[in-house]
Amino acid sequence: MSLLIKNGLIVTTTGRYNGDIFVEGDTISQIGTNLDLQADEVIDAAGKYVLPGAIDPHTHISMPFMGTSAQDDYKTGTIAAACGGVTCVVDFDLQQKGESILEALERKQSWAEGKTVVDYSLHPAIMDPRPEVIDEVKKACLEYGTPSFKIFMVYDFRVDDATMIRLLEETKKYGGLVQVHAENVHIIQHMNELLAKEGKLDPYYHAMSRPNIAEEEAVARAAKMVELTDSRIYIVHLSSKEGLEKVKEAQSRGVNVFAETCPQYLLLTDDRYKEPDFQGAKYVMSPPLRTQPSCDALWQGLSSGAVQVAATDHCPFDFDGKKDMFGKDDYKKIPNGAPGIETLLMLMHSEGVVKGRISLEKMVGVLSTNTARMFGLSNKGEIVVGKDADIVVFDPDQKFTITQKKLHMNVDYTPFEGREVTGMPSVVYSRGKKVAQWDEDQMEFVGKVGHGRFVKRDPIGDF
């Protein structure tokens, strides 16, 4: 199978140029102008951007959590990804008590087998840090192809600081990366008790129970562990101005602290928790939504390079029957998480590029090129000869009003309902195969279930 994409505006992290792209099989084999080549499929991309497919390195597919499970499985989740222009997903794999890293990987790969429509990889989440599990980090980095490891500083399955130190030391030896959910659990527990005594249990108090300072302290502490071990860390879903200040402070002293943020923290604020009829539960996620100064600071952080990656924390639970079932009388019981994988690219383009908050080149960096480098996805993230032909032909003028009815995520709402975006994918390719396309007024999945493969990642180099 060959594919020729003609006359598009090819975008990289450093610029944009007009050109043609020739794809043979899975791979980009030539880039040039006026390529005069026969191909099985030829498309004219005049007036369109040609972008590397977005990579979402933060998803919770089918994750058991808070008495229920995140609803997208590998089929529905990757179909939604494809329709949103996301051509690679790196999903969390939560190690269960007693499991080795390899057993956890084999378990989650068995759930994905034959179901994915775009490529995927896994980040082991270390939840049972027995000495032999820490020892297994070497194999995960060098053999299993999973060199990034998630840890939580909150929840029952959190790890202590000593474990974080051990993991930082071990990953440093083998090209690994620790990713951390940074919130101070003791501050949150204290706030939960105070709010419960006052009978403050509505969704709004979810945000009050997890103040910015809880993130600020945890980011600062994690940064100190990095300084101690001369290693590196990646803060997932950074949400607050104060947390970002700590990231920047560490970076200014040469401490390797990297960060990711998500559209919800860039675009939504904590007044959402006050929506009537318990609708505020839709936005119960951790960390919580903040206020406008944090949104502004995070956009600035992306633009300046202090924040390297934009991801989703895709973790969908229906409003009807899940969000509104468990926590009607107590925000602490509302399943934490929200859908987002399908709206990542459209929001970053429309709210970021079109509104002048980040450049088009920066968007390519934070959605694709930086992400690939950060996680050892050596064949992805750039439109370059030899890389996988994960490509989005993107119409920068196509309007779309975001509505759950026209999205593919297996959930009954989107936090961005009613928002009009400018710019949508026209066609999405995963390793040269068409997987989604714009059809009249929405994206349509046109790929094949089972096309997606597990990607063995390489040890991670300097960023």
Ligand code: DUC
């Ligand atoms: N936060 C969420 O909101 N959901 C999944 C896990 C997490 O850390």
Ligand code: ZN
């Ligand atoms: Zn998290």
Ligand code: ZN
């Ligand atoms: Zn998450």
